[in-house]
Amino acid sequence: MELEAGFEVALVAAEPLVVAPVAMTFDGDGRIWVAEMDGYMPDTLGTGEEAPVGRIVILEDTDGDGKMDERTVFLDSLVVPRALCLVNGGLLMAEPPNLWFYEIEEGHPINKSLVDSAYAEGGNVEHQPNGLLRGLDNWIYSAKYDWRYRRLADGTWLKEKTHFRGQWGISQDDWGRLYYNDNSSNLSGDYFPPGLGAGNPNQRRVAGYNETIVGDTRVYPIHPTTGVNRGYMEGVLDSTGRLVNFTAACGPLVYRGGLIPGTNAFVAEPSANLIKRNVLTEAGFRVTGKQAYEGKEFLASDDERFRPVNLFDGPDGSLYILDMYRGIIQHSTYLTPYLKNEIAERGLTLPLGMGRIYRVFPKGSKRRTVTMPQRTDSLVALLGHTNGWVRDQAQRTLIDRQATDAASDLRTLLTSGSDSLQCVHALWTLEGLGLLTVADIRTVLARPEWQVCAQALAAFPSLSGTATQKERIDILNAVIAKNDTLLAPYAALAVASLAPGDDSAVMHTVEQWAVQYADNRYITDAIISGVAGHEARLMQTVTKQVPDTSKALYRHLSAVVDEISGQTENHNQAQLAKQYPAGIALFRNACQPCHGEDGRGVSPIAPPLAGSEWVKGDKERLMALVLYGLTGPVDVAGHTYRTPEVSGEMPGIAHNSAIDDAELAQLLSYIRNAWGNNTGDELVGEDLGGVRAKFGDRTEPFTQDELHELFGKD
Known part of the structure; x- marks a missing residue:
């Protein structure tokens, strides 16, 4: 490994102590709980991936030398377990499609209960929910998912809608804002609290969420990396055979360990055997970032089997790295013939059954693993720790x-606490204990630090069961009256908890706020997110009081109203699913993770299928696109989609032997008639055969211009 000067990397665990680690968490005693995905891709076909060989294990350092030396299997016989979280004295664990909770008694799992039978339903191993990050606000969030969970003291579980975020891995900063990415991007994230702003299902995007934080996707491997899925394409590798841009970015971590100065976000790139360091900067509530340096990486290995897939903070302040350590990292769903050949030529299928955990820290740093004390006052004191x-x-x-x-x-x-972060943790601890009051919120709002005041507004919805409507609207009115453009978006986001559409007086107040901040896209979107079902009333007010139709309020609200009016034209999706059962199954596995269940696209991965001329137009062109893929910018419904708004490429599935033409024909029939596309066409397997015959063993994806030249433009 080559590591940034001034840092040191140390081995924490290796096989046979740990095998194929993909997720981990520390408990209060400093032990590491690891999800081992031992069944992942045993060969290029994924043969045996459904075997129950996965595990949750506990690693312990019994002699205090910093290396794990004892392994305990907590759960075994699991099928590709992918995420875990310790909560309320038990273990929450994702084993697709289910989300399970185990109570723990004397170190053993008891009373297994099903939290959600559809947590990771559909999709494939690369595109299923993961993360299970227990956030600052006491909710549990996932990447590649738009639901959050919370276990109450009585053992019941809450499940609420949230924003769709990322692909693999999720992290938070000191203020509880979430960060994530997809495999071709560096770092995305939220400006505002994770539990707000997702209340309107008709709103396509809420400003301040899913923002690009670091747009620079360049990577700098220290050896040729020809074994990447699209290595045959021009521009993917440089003249020395090294990857140019992220292709498997994952495991983002906003480092908070207290040993590395500044605000740093690290991102793993297993395809290029490296870990990138980004430096983040705050300007008000906005967060931006840039790569720490050009032409080199924070950590890079010349070992092709070094596969860092997740990054974590630890109780000693180190940055922890999970290394799956294997040759095959690309899942079979999208595995290209080029990469299959690379794997065969260099024998990358073997060895299996390996894995590493490393930690990185500044040389000479004073590290001490902190374990959780028994005394309550000692725990309260730790709310102000530097880590x-x-x-x-x-x-x-x-x-x-x-x-x-x-x-x-x-x-x-x-x-009276002088430490802002200690105050914030005290606030959310009261919230988590069910003790938060109106007086507490007012106390925090009186503090001078705007970031701390923002946390009071983030926690504001927790008052819905204990405070009166008048008390709560008075709090928000007082914030808005200050004309503080930093806090106003938080107040506007908190409005949803007042159910303004059900209270005429509150709705009137919200309408006044909307007009006051008509050209502030953050406040505008925040308000729209809280008035689901009452957009028409707000539109009437806007039409009367905002004559300038170029204002953000008018444009964004009009888009939502248009979205609502267009829904009546949609086909009955359930009926289509019955008509094309193999098609809907394939759609959920291969297409839905990127294009969304509703066909409206998933930002920042893929554009919409609903209303797309590529879907509704020439069916032979569509077949060619799906079989062989599409790369580069693409025009859909009058908008040009390019990176970083979407991924730069849609992989083809022509060479996936697990998908036959009859299934693919059903898939295409489904999408050509779903979401109002309504072409009335029904394709059959022979149609695909004709396109395959035309393009043979083509491996390169098409460009938009190529497809227009071959099949014409709608």
């Missing part, structure tokens, strides 16, 4: 223990 992992764990431990005796000390921190 973000320790602060998070102290908050979680207080909540999991239902330490209501901490209330007085926590409220003291709200009032």
Whole structure:
């Protein structure tokens, strides 16, 4: 490995102590819980991937030398387990399609219960929910998913809609904002709290969420990396055979360990055997970033089997790396003939059954693993620790223990605590204990730091069961009256918890706010997100009081109203699914992860299928596109989609032997008639055969211009 000067990398665990690690978490005693996906891609066909060989294991350092030396199998006989989270004294674990919860008694799993039978339904191993990050706001968030979870003290689970985020891996910063990416991007994230702004299903996008944080996707491997899925394409590799841009970006981590100065976001790239460092900068509520340096990486290996797939903070302040350590990292669904040949030529199928965990830290740094104490006052003190992992764990431990005796000390921190982050953790600990009051929110809003005040607004919806409507609207009115453009978006996002459409007086107030900030896209989108079902009323007010139709409020609200009016034209999706059962199954596995269940596209991965001329137009052109793929910018419904708005390429499936032409014909029939496309066409397998005969063993994806030249332009 080549590592940035001034840093050191150390081995924490290796096979046979750990095998194929894909996710991990520390418990309060400093032990590492690991999800082992041992069944992933045993060969290029994925033969035996359904075998129950996955595990959840616990690794422990019994002699204090920093290396794990004891392994305990907590759960075995699992099929590709992909995520885990310790919560309320138990383990939440994702084993597709299910999300399970196990209570723990004397170190053993008991009372297995099903939290969600559709957590990772459909999709494939590369495109299924994962992460299970227990956020600052006490909810559990996932990448590649738009739902969040929370376990209450009585053992019941809540499930709520949230924003769709990322692909593999998810992280948070000190203010609880979430960060994520997809395989061809560097870093995306939210400007605002994760639990707000997702209340309107008709709103395509909410400003301040799914923002590009670092747009530069260049990577700098230290050896030729020809074994990438699209290595045959011009521009994917440079003249020395090295990857040019991210192709398998994953596991983003906003480092909060307290040992590395500044705000840093690290991103893993297993296809190029490296880890990138980005430096983030805040300007108000906006976060931007750039690569830490050009022409080199934070950590890079010349070992092709070094496959960093996830990154984590730890109780000693180190950055922890999960290395699957294997040759095949691309899933069979999209595996190109080119990469199959690369794998065969260099024998990358073997060895299997390996895995590593490393940690990186500044040379000479004073590291001490912090474990969670028994005393409540000691846990409260740790809410101000320099290591973000320790602060998070102290908050979680207080909540999991239902330490209501901490209330007085926590409220003291709200009032007189000099540490902003300690105050914030005290606020969310009170929220997690069910003790948060109107007085607490007012106390925090009186503090001078705007970021801390913003957290009070993020926690504001928790008052819905304890405070009166008048008390709550008074709080938001007081914030808006200050004309503070930093806090106003948070207040507008919090409006949804007031159910403004059900309260005429509140709705009137919200309409006034909307007009006041008609050209602020963040506040505009925040307000729209909270008035689901009442957009028409708001539109009437806008039409009367906002004569300038170029204002953000008018444009964004009009788009939502148009979306609602267009829904009545949609086909009955359930009926189509019955008509094309093989097609809908293939769609959910291969297409839905990128294009969305509703066909409206998933940002920043793929454009919409609903209303797309590529779907509704020449069916032979569509077949060629799906079989062989599409690369580069693409025009859909009058808009040009290019990176970073979407991924730069849609992979073809012509060479996937697991998909036959009859299934593919059903898939194409389904999408050509779904979401209002209504072509009335029904394709058969022979149609695909004709296109295959025309283009033979072509491996390169088409460009838009090529397809227009071959088949014409609609």
